[in-house]
Amino acid sequence: SGYHKVLEENRQLYNQVQDLKGSIRVYCRVRPFLPGQAHGQSTVDYIGEDGNLTIVNPAKQGKDARRTFAFNKVFKSAATQEQVFLDTQPLIRSVLDGYNVCIFAYGQTGSGKTYTMAGPRVITEDNWGVNYRALNDLFQISEQRKDVFTYDVAVQMIEIYNEQVRDLLVSDDANLIPVASTSAVIELMNLGHKNRAVGATALNDRSSRSHSVLTVHVQGKDLTSGTILRGCLHLVDLAGSERVDKSEATGDRLKEAQHINKSLSALGDVIAALAQKNSHVPYRNSKLTQLLQDSLGGQAKTLMFVHISPEVDAYGETMSTLKFAERVATVELGAAKSNK
Numbered sequence: 001s002g003y004h005k006v007l008e009e010n011r012q013l014y015n016q017v018q019d020l021k022g023s024i025r026v027y028c029r030v031r032p033f034l035p036g037q038a039h040g041q042s043t044v045d046y047i048g049e050d051g052n053l054t055i056v057n058p059a060k061q062g063k064d065a066r067r068t069f070a071f072n073k074v075f076k077s078a079a080t081q082e083q084v085f086l087d088t089q090p091l092i093r094s095v096l097d098g099y100n101v102c103i104f105a106y107g108q109t110g111s112g113k114t115y116t117m118a119g120p121r122v123i124t125e126d127n128w129g130v131n132y133r134a135l136n137d138l139f140q141i142s143e144q145r146k147d148v149f150t151y152d153v154a155v156q157m158i159e160i161y162n163e164q165v166r167d168l169l170v171s172d173d174a175n176l177i178p179v180a181s182t183s184a185v186i187e188l189m190n191l192g193h194k195n196r197a198v199g200a201t202a203l204n205d206r207s208s209r210s211h212s213v214l215t216v217h218v219q220g221k222d223l224t225s226g227t228i229l230r231g232c233l234h235l236v237d238l239a240g241s242e243r244v245d246k247s248e249a250t251g252d253r254l255k256e257a258q259h260i261n262k263s264l265s266a267l268g269d270v271i272a273a274l275a276q277k278n279s280h281v282p283y284r285n286s287k288l289t290q291l292l293q294d295s296l297g298g299q300a301k302t303l304m305f306v307h308i309s310p311e312v313d314a315y316g317e318t319m320s321t322l323k324f325a326e327r328v329a330t331v332e333l334g335a336a337k338s339n340k
C-alpha cells in the first residue's frame with residue numbers, strides 16, 4: 001500500500017541519512033575552461049574516483065610541483081548539473097524528515113559557485129542548479145507522501161553584504177513566503193536576483209562580494225500520529241574567497257574585502273571549534289554564522305561544494321581554496337558539543 005511504500009522509502013532514506021548525520025562533507029567541483037578562452041595548461045593534474053585531486057604548480061618541475069588533496073568527492077569539469085545533484089539528493093530529502101541541512105558554495109569569483117547553486121545566466125530545466133532541483137525534489141516527494149504526511153514549504157532569500165542582512169524578497173517583516181510549486185519558487189528567485197542587482201554598478205559587482213542565502217523551511221505533519229516535524233535547508237552562495245591585495249584596495253573595496261575575509265574565516269573557525277569539541281563555538285563572530293547557528297553542529301548536516309578554476313593563473317587561489325576546504329573536510333561535527 002501507499003503507506004508501506006512511504007515507510008520503506010523512509011527507511012532507505014534513513015539509512016542513507018545516518019551516514020551523513022553530524023558530519024561535514026566536502027565535494028570539489030572543477031570548472032571547465034570557458035568557451036572562447038584559450039584552453040591552456042590546467043593546474044588539475046589528476047582526479048581519482050576516490051575523491052583525490054592532484055594540483056600541479058605551473059612554476060615547478062617534478063615531484064615537488066604536485067600536491068594531492070582528499071575530499072569526499074571530486075567532480076570533473078565534464079560533470080553535469082544532474083550528476084552533481086544526485087549526490088546531494090539524500091541530504092536534501094532528509095529535510096522532509098526534520099533535519100537541518102546547510103549547503104555552501106565556496107571558491108574564488110568566477111569558479112562556478114552560482115553555476116552550481118542556481119545555474120548559468122540563461123537557465124533552462126536541463127541546467128538547473130542545486131536550488132531549483134532541491135525545491136523540485138521536495139515538492140515531488142511531498143506529493144508522493146501526501147496520503148501520509150502534509151508538508152508546508154516556505155522560503156526566504158537574503159543577502160549579507162558588509163555584515164548587513166537584507167531580505168531580497170520582501171520589504172516588510174513577514175520574511176517567510178509560503179510556496180507550493182517549483183514555478184512559484186522560480187518566480188520568487190527571479191525577483192530576488194533582480195533585487196540583488198539593485199545598487200550594483202559595473203565596477204561594483206556586488207553579487208560576488210556578498211553572501212546569498214536561500215532558506216527553505218519545511219513543516220511536515222504525520223497524518224496518523226499528528227506529529228509535527230520541522231526541517232530547514234540553507235543554500236548558501238558565498239562571496240568570492242579571493243584575497244585582495246591590501247596595498248591596492250582602498251575605500252569601499254577594502255571594506256568589502258575585510259568583511260568577506262572576516263565572515264569566511266568566522267565560518268572556518270566555527271567548523272574548527274566544533275571539530276575540536278571546544279565548549280565555546282564562536283557563532284557570534286559573523287552575521288553568516290549567527291544566521292546558520294542552528295544548522296551547523298549537533299544533528300545538522302553540512303555539505304560544502306568547493307569550486308576551483310583550472311587556469312594556470314588561478315593557481316594561487318586554487319591552492320588557498322583547497323587548503324581551506326581540506327581544513328573543513330577533516331572535521332567530524334557529530335561528536336561536537338553544541339553550545340547554543
Ligand code: ADP
Pocket residue numbers: 030031032034077107108109110111112113114115116119120121208307
Ligand atoms: P562564481 O559564482 O563563482 O563567481 P559563476 O558561477 O558565475 O562563478 O561562473 C563563472 C562563469 O563560468 C559563468 O559564465 C558560468 O556560466 C561558467 N561556468 C561555471 N561553472 C560551469 C560549468 N560547470 N560548466 C559550464 N560553465 C560553467
